Amino acid sequence: MYTALRLQRTLAPEIKRGTAEVVVVTPDPYMTYKPFLPEAAAGSISPRHVVVPLRRVLDRCRVVVGEAHSVDHTKRTATISTLATAEEGAGTTALTYDELVLAPGSVSRTLPVPGLAEHGIGFRTVEEAIGLRNHVIEQMDIASSTRDPAIRDAALTFVFVGGGYAGVEALGELEDMARYTARYYRNITPDDMKWVLVEASDRILPEVDAAMGAYTLSALRRRGVDVRLRTRLDSCADRVATLSDGTRFPTRTLVWTAGVKPHPLLTATDLPLTDNGRLRCTAHLTVEGAPHAWGAGDAAAVPDLTAPGTDTAPNAQHALRQARVLGDNIAATLHQRPLTPYEYRCTSSVASLGLHKGVAQVRGREFKGYPAWLMHRLYHLSRVPTANRKARVLAEWTLAGLFKREIVSLGSLEHPRAEFELAAGKDHPDDPKGST
Template identity: 75%
Template structure:
């Protein structure tokens, strides 16, 4: 989306004259700003404001809602399965192109853990974030209404696997929300709720450095969050999380945030991939050894020119939002330069640092060599991401929601029925009477 947005600005005249066409193919008609998913799950931001509508933002582009199934770069043809084709069972539509930008991002990396497919919950999309929020609040309702102590304990136990950005921020925000919500239940106390973080390595949040990662660990444990380092999830069959340290934890909530992998479509393109499945790219963001093919973001293995200049000959850009946004803009400039007969330039960016939220008014940051924690780090986290979320419209809406959230109490409403909106009507139509009458 950032590449197309920059291209429609730099090629404004060519687009107006009909000399150039920019086609954006995406399974959803929006782009998700993933750093805001934890706050959306906690209810601090409306789900609608975590996503950016492509058709409004990319008004000069042609937006196609569908999935790329095949790429024949020798013929410069992409096979696209549109929504209509999927419903009708038709073959993918062929779309010809002159320049190809592959930026499908990444998907959740799962492991063959027994029971994970049946009981695990991901945290990669806005749908998963809102579904998880509804699920957590529903578990509080179950725990409050049951007389079975085993069901109650399982409902109040929340297991998160993965101690990176996604896992720690999601756990911290939802833990804040769940303990706050307990005050509105007559028979639940904040200490009744149990959160467990499972991490296979010896530390959490490696992106913010060892010192800030250690602080985050102390902060979480100080909030009565059970953090298990050097520990793996061996099984979650029967809604029981079995860990490699031998412990067993009955739970109705298991959130999987243990890493990502490049999108599977890359394997169907025939373009050169590295050992991790990412596209081999040059510093100019071209696919290595391939003309008219470009890439950026999580799926691209881009040489880190700044790090290599400092003596690391094998450095590559980390697959994070900081690099992805900047690569997208450089990529757009490079394509525009080539179309106008110029030369592309190398992508160069020195890593600025990292910020992470640990819940409301709590955070850690390691930016330009400065280490912050607590409220200053949390404020920097919000300020940074507010500056990076695209379009003034979204910035204003997010800022307004944060302001209102500071003035009023937190929302604790669960709208789980939204995930099955026709259930009540189907029941009424099947029985011939309203379900409440039974």
């Protein structure tokens, strides 16, 4: 989205004359600002304000809602499918191009853990974030109404696998939300709930330095979170999380945030890939040995000029900045100007651990608690695209500070036709034959 946004600005005269066209192929008609997913899951932000509608932002681009299946760069052709091709029975269609920007991002990296596919919950999309929020509140409803202690214990046990940003922030926000929600249940207290964080390495939040990671670890443990380091999830079959240290947790909630891997679309191209499956790119964001092909973001292995011999980390800080350089370099190519190498040193890291709690590392200085939480919000408010979204997010934060949290679970959003299907599937009591 940011690359297309940059291009529609730099190529505005060409687009107006009709000599250039920017086409964006995407499976969703919106861009998700993923740093806000934990707050959306906790109810601090409306899900509508975590996403940016592409047709509004990219008003001078052609947005094609569809899925790319393969790319044949030697023929400058991408094979895509859309809702229209499905209706027409064509299946797929070919889309030709002059310059290719391949930025499909990443997907969750899963392991062959028994029961994971059946019971695991991801945390990479706004749908998963809202679904997880609904699920947590529903588990509290189950625990409040059941008389079976085993079901109650499993419903109130929440296991998160992965101690990076996604896992720590999701757990911190949801634990905070559930702790607040417990006050509205007569027979549930915060001490009845078990929150478990499983991490295979010897520390959490590897994105910040060791001291801040240690502070985060102690802060979570003071809140009663059971953090298991150097521990793996061996199985979650039959809704029992079995860890490598032999511990077993009967649980109805297992959230998987144990890393990402490049999008599988990359393997359906004729472009060079690294050993870990990312696009092999240069510092100018061109794909090595493939003229007119470009890459950025999680899917691209871009040399880190600030640390020779390494690639830039697959995170939002690099992706957003790479997009701007990429857009400018494509325009420079079309105008026969020299390209600019991408170079950026990450100097800041911020993470939220729940309402008024956080950690931050800004230009070598460390902040904890409320100041770090405030920096987290201000930083991401400045980065979320469009003034419209900034204003709406700020208004929601303001209202959340003045009024009580929302504790409603809208599980029916995931199956909106369930009630109608139930009604339509039964005969009307006054019409034994069943009218249509």
